[in-house]
Amino acid sequence: MKIVCNRQELLESLNGVSRAVSTKSSIPAIEGILLKCSNDTVILTAYDLEIGIVTSFVADVKEPGEIVLNSRLLIDMIRKMSSETVTIDADSELKAQITGGITKFSFVGIPASDFPEMPIPDAENTLTLKASVLKEMIGKTIFAVSTSDQKPVHTGTKFIMNNDSLTMVSVDGYRLAVCTQKVDFSNDNKSFIVPAKTLSEVTKLMGEGEEDVNIGIARRYGVFQLNNYTVITRLLEGDFLDYKKSIPEGFKTRVKIGVRELFDAVERASLIINDRFKSPIKFVFEDNRTVVTCATALGNAYDEIICDTEGDAVEMGFNNRYVLDALRNCGCDEVYLEIGGPISPLKMVPVQGNDFLFLLLPVRIKTAD
Amino acid sequence: MKIVCNRQELLESLNGVSRAVSTKSSIPAIEGILLKCSNDTVILTAYDLEIGIVTSFVADVKEPGEIVLNSRLLIDMIRKMSSETVTIDADSELKAQITGGITKFSFVGIPASDFPEMPIPDAENTLTLKASVLKEMIGKTIFAVSTSDQKPVHTGTKFIMNNDSLTMVSVDGYRLAVCTQKVDFSNDNKSFIVPAKTLSEVTKLMGEGEEDVNIGIARRYGVFQLNNYTVITRLLEGDFLDYKKSIPEGFKTRVKIGVRELFDAVERASLIINDRFKSPIKFVFEDNRTVVTCATALGNAYDEIICDTEGDAVEMGFNNRYVLDALRNCGCDEVYLEIGGPISPLKMVPVQGNDFLFLLLPVRIKTAD
Numbered sequence: 001m002k003i004v005c006n007r008q009e010l011l012e013s014l015n016g017v018s019r020a021v022s023t024k025s026s027i028p029a030i031e032g033i034l035l036k037c038s039n040d041t042v043i044l045t046a047y048d049l050e051i052g053i054v055t056s057f058v059a060d061v062k063e064p065g066e067i068v069l070n071s072r073l074l075i076d077m078i079r080k081m082s083s084e085t086v087t088i089d090a091d092s093e094l095k096a097q098i099t100g101g102i103t104k105f106s107f108v109g110i111p112a113s114d115f116p117e118m119p120i121p122d123a124e125n126t127l128t129l130k131a132s133v134l135k136e137m138i139g140k141t142i143f144a145v146s147t148s149d150q151k152p153v154h155t156g157t158k159f160i161m162n163n164d165s166l167t168m169v170s171v172d173g174y175r176l177a178v179c180t181q182k183v184d185f186s187n188d189n190k191s192f193i194v195p196a197k198t199l200s201e202v203t204k205l206m207g208e209g210e211e212d213v214n215i216g217i218a219r220r221y222g223v224f225q226l227n228n229y230t231v232i233t234r235l236l237e238g239d240f241l242d243y244k245k246s247i248p249e250g251f252k253t254r255v256k257i258g259v260r261e262l263f264d265a266v267e268r269a270s271l272i273i274n275d276r277f278k279s280p281i282k283f284v285f286e287d288n289r290t291v292v293t294c295a296t297a298l299g300n301a302y303d304e305i306i307c308d309t310e311g312d313a314v315e316m317g318f319n320n321r322y323v324l325d326a327l328r329n330c331g332c333d334e335v336y337l338e339i340g341g342p343i344s345p346l347k348m349v350p351v352q353g354n355d356f357l358f359l360l361l362p363v364r365i366k367t368a369d
Numbered sequence: 370m371k372i373v374c375n376r377q378e379l380l381e382s383l384n385g386v387s388r389a390v391s392t393k394s395s396i397p398a399i400e401g402i403l404l405k406c407s408n409d410t411v412i413l414t415a416y417d418l419e420i421g422i423v424t425s426f427v428a429d430v431k432e433p434g435e436i437v438l439n440s441r442l443l444i445d446m447i448r449k450m451s452s453e454t455v456t457i458d459a460d461s462e463l464k465a466q467i468t469g470g471i472t473k474f475s476f477v478g479i480p481a482s483d484f485p486e487m488p489i490p491d492a493e494n495t496l497t498l499k500a501s502v503l504k505e506m507i508g509k510t511i512f513a514v515s516t517s518d519q520k521p522v523h524t525g526t527k528f529i530m531n532n533d534s535l536t537m538v539s540v541d542g543y544r545l546a547v548c549t550q551k552v553d554f555s556n557d558n559k560s561f562i563v564p565a566k567t568l569s570e571v572t573k574l575m576g577e578g579e580e581d582v583n584i585g586i587a588r589r590y591g592v593f594q595l596n597n598y599t600v601i602t603r604l605l606e607g608d609f610l611d612y613k614k615s616i617p618e619g620f621k622t623r624v625k626i627g628v629r630e631l632f633d634a635v636e637r638a639s640l641i642i643n644d645r646f647k648s649p650i651k652f653v654f655e656d657n658r659t660v661v662t663c664a665t666a667l668g669n670a671y672d673e674i675i676c677d678t679e680g681d682a683v684e685m686g687f688n689n690r691y692v693l694d695a696l697r698n699c700g701c702d703e704v705y706l707e708i709g710g711p712i713s714p715l716k717m718v719p720v721q722g723n724d725f726l727f728l729l730l731p732v733r734i735k736t737a738d
Contacts, residue, residue: 073640080636082633103634103637103670103671103672104672105640105671107641107669265472267449271446271474298442299474300476301472301473302472302473302474
């Protein structure tokens with residue numbers, strides 16, 4: 001196998017697929033990238049058995065062939081190479097020589113036959129949407145994905161295609177994030193659960209957001225096509241929370257509040273929380289102001305925010321990180337907080353539109369100050 | 370104690386002195402900053418028993434007094450405060466209230482009497498030099514300071530004042546860095562050893578380099594005055610290497626070589642070195658070129674650099690990190706490498722001027738390739 005190619009192009013493609021390279025494995029092949037060279041095209045594949053990424057670029061293929069090269073080593077070498085043209089030459093004994101100008105590296109590759117077979121699911125193209133839309137929807141839901149192994153199906157985000165809308169839902173037992181957007185699709189209603197890790201890598205592979213993303217679904221696999229990359233992912237299976245049932249109807253208190261102001265106040269109050277000294281943040285929602293307080297062995301914090309409140313005054317406690325996550329990802333300047341009572345979940349929705357809904361479970365607080 | 374002051378001014382001063390706050394200590398007072406307030410001035414002191422930093426700023430002192438406040442907590446609070454004016458109010462029970470606009474924090478301080486007594490050495494002002502000059506001299510020597518506890522005196526840099534020049538010397542057993550500059554001073558010849566940690570903090574406290582730095586020396590302490598900060602440091606005592614004796618006279622080979630080219634080649638060759646697979650970088654200095662190679666179980670690297678060589682061809686091995694450190698800190702485009710033979714130390718000096726001299730011990734390499 002021998003190719004001559006542009007250094008920058010090779011490097012970008014390697015960086016892209018390397019997101020699916022396993023960083024710690026006992027199988028050397030999946031710490032590598034598979035190069036398949038033929039017909040002036042190089043196809044790069046990385047696959048860690050959960051997620052696979054494929055891309056290709058045009059190169060001067062002097063001699064077709066395939067080999068697996070260690071990802072970290074290859075990328076570091078190409079990155080540091082001083083010439084703009086790079087030659088990769090692998091002999092039949094798998095000795096690969098990487099040459100750029102006067103610089104030469106050589107190291108031993110891994111036979112392509114050792115690379116795990118990646119499923120190429122026969123997916124129907126179920127859905128096409130703008131990268132910018134998908135990016136925003138992922139941003140508004142991924143933070144609420146469970147990081148615990150207790151319920152593996154909740155380590156992913158559920159995609160629900162229904163009529164002309166796509167809804168994405170994440171839940172970790174303490175909070176719920178739902179995001180809905182209108183999309184065009186001609187297929188049947190369908191739902192599937194994508195691992196959060198895949199969504200996070202897909203986000204990083206998306207460019208400025210102008211391009212389309214195709215999402216294809218096969219029986220146990222999902223295929224994202226974007227930006228000259230194909231991302232193949234295992235889907236999660238199991239009983240996902242019936243999220244609609246968890247969302248309370250109506251409210252007794254509704255607060256219209258500035259996102260930045262509330263975020264800053266909670267962040268300040270969080271200064272007296274640390275790994276050793278923990279306490280919920282206490283909110284008092286009352287006429288035209290929200291009082292934010294926190295008390296730990298380290299000290300006390302007090303803040304007030306001017307806001308619009310309808311309904312009953314109410315006092316509630318929340319985990320500071322969950323409040324900060326929701327406010328950081330809501331993507332708007334003002335939200336409604338809708339509350340059924342001091343121990344009901346708090347519903348956060350935008351003041352304009354209805355593209356997201358976040359639900360936060362309160363923490364029981366001592367009523368005496 | 371009660372003061373009203375500008376948030377930004379307070380924050381900058383706190384950040385400056387906080388470099389001398391102990392981060393892990395069983396004594397709460399030295400994790401704090403001492404505030405002494407009187408006559409419209411606040412004096413801030415941090416002292417971890419090795420290095421002390423003092424600064425002051427003008428504030429509206431409503432009620433004089435002193436208290437020690439936890440550094441991390443106070444700085445975080447002041448940083449996040451939304452108003453530009455901050456009030457610090459501590460009562461006789463040491464309860465401190467930090468107020469900015471509507472935001473209020475309260476936490477318990479530590480009595481000033483718990484703060485360790487910092488030596489205020491009666492130092493003569495031995496030496497004054499431009500911050501930019503001191504910064505450059507520190508940069509050219511600090512990288513070669515020993516990080517091992519085996520010979521504590523070598524964890525500092527030796528300052529030698531001799532006639533009208535200042536020489537700074539660091540050594541760690543494998544390499545030596547010497548930097549000399551002309552300076553004006555009227556006192557006697559003198560030498561002292563400053564801990565590298567102090568020099569590193571002094572560098573960070575220096576501004577753009579236009580201001581003067583005063584270095585005063587007492588029996589066991591050094592005092593750096595710069596930029597409204599006073600840094601007091603313990604000096605190191607013990608037998609410092611007689612560095613002049615270690616520098617070989619003359620050479621059999623002299624190479625004039627580009628710093629960037631050599632750095633890049635060594636950095637590339639270093640890609641096949643890791644924690645598990647180590648090997649020296651091999652240099653062959655010969656007529657008009659330097660060949661840089663390295664071989665480990667990971668692979669091989671080969672590079673060539675065009676250069677001017679006088680004298681015998683020679684083959685030597687070096688620890689890659691030591692070569693990179695020297696080239697990164699030499700501050701010039703071209704250096705001379707002066708070599709007495711394959712097992713003599715390599716002397717690196719500037720092509721123009723003579724402000725630095727780096728000495729690197731070679732590593733024995735197998736002569737067969």
